[in-house]
Amino acid sequence: MKGVFDRCSGKYIAFSWICSFGFTERWRRQCAAALPEPPTATPTGYDLMAGTGELWPHLLRRFPDLASITAVDISSGMHQRALERLHRHRAHRITFVEDDVLASALPDASADFVVSTFGLKTFDTQHQAKLAELIARCLRRGGVFSLIEASDPKGWILRPLFLLYLKAMLPLIERLFLAGAQDFTMIGTYSTSFGDASAFGDRLRAEGLEVELKRCFFGCATLVAGRKPS
Numbered sequence: 760m761k762g763v764f765d766r767c768s769g770k771y772i773a774f775s776w777i778c779s780f781g782f783t784e785r786w787r788r789q790c791a792a793a794l795p796e797p798p799t800a801t802p803t804g805y806d807l808m809a810g811t812g813e814l815w816p817h818l819l820r821r822f823p824d825l826a827s828i829t830a831v832d833i834s835s836g837m838h839q840r841a842l843e844r845l846h847r848h849r850a851h852r853i854t855f856v857e858d859d860v861l862a863s864a865l866p867d868a869s870a871d872f873v874v875s876t877f878g879l880k881t882f883d884t885q886h887q888a889k890l891a892e893l894i895a896r897c898l899r900r901g902g903v904f905s906l907i908e909a910s911d912p913k914g915w916i917l918r919p920l921f922l923l924y925l926k927a928m929l930p931l932i933e934r935l936f937l938a939g940a941q942d943f944t945m946i947g948t949y950s951t952s953f954g955d956a957s958a959f960g961d962r963l964r965a966e967g968l969e970v971e972l973k974r975c976f977f978g979c980a981t982l983v984a985g986r987k988p989s
């Protein structure tokens with residue numbers, strides 16, 4: 760997976776914006792908006808599977824006194840590009856840890872918040888259990904979290920069109936505009952096999968966290984947010 764994202768980092772931002780018709784940005788904004796109030800006015804925390812850090816502007820706009828975000832990602836390619844091109848003016852509030860969230864050494868009780876956008880869908884049930892365990896372990900008491908992921912909008916009347924777009928149109932757009940970025944064509948397959956974030960929400964509850972689940976845009980994305988009891 761590290762190799763896939765290192766290869767894709769140069770094209771990832773443009774791809775996600777064009778092909779989602781701006782929905783990925785909207786969902787990132789919703790993810791930041793759904794984060795409950797952190798336990799302190801100057802919180803520190805993790806953006807897991809941070810990629811190019813597109814969530815940070817939304818997070819810093821909502822919490823102007825936020826002390827620092829530690830970006831955690833298995834791919835340093837994504838992060839280097841993010842800091843050089845996008846986040847130079849906020850770099851003093853961002854640190855980076857190259858780490859595998861499935862075998863992570865992040866310290867216990869080290870975060871007031873944990874956020875993550877679009878990193879879940881490649882994870883099977885066991886991986887999701889490990890991620891839930893990591894979030895519960897890293898959060899301080901009273902700490903908060905919010906994650907969002909693209910989902911399979913089961914029951915939506917336009918689902919067949921949506922899936923056609925993901926599985927047939929996206930690969931075509933990629934061939935035409937993003938030559939060489941073949942790994943993106945897997946997004947449709949990943950999203951349908953992921954389903955939605957409800958099973959992940961159950962894993963977080965099993966770890967003792969308070970969890971709320973929300974469907975976004977007819978279930979095309981799901982959001983899980985909540986708190987570690989104080």
Ligand SMILES: C[S@@+](CC[C@H](N)C(=O)[O-])C[C@H]1O[C@@H](n2cnc3c(N)ncnc32)[C@H](O)[C@@H]1O
Binds near residue numbers: 760764832858875877
């Ligand atoms: C689809 S991108 C999402 C990036 C970003 N959060 C966003 O909103 O666009 C998924 C990211 O997860 C990272 N990733 C995948 N598996 C990982 C793992 N096991 N540990 C840490 N990062 C991982 C990839 O390197 C990539 O940057």
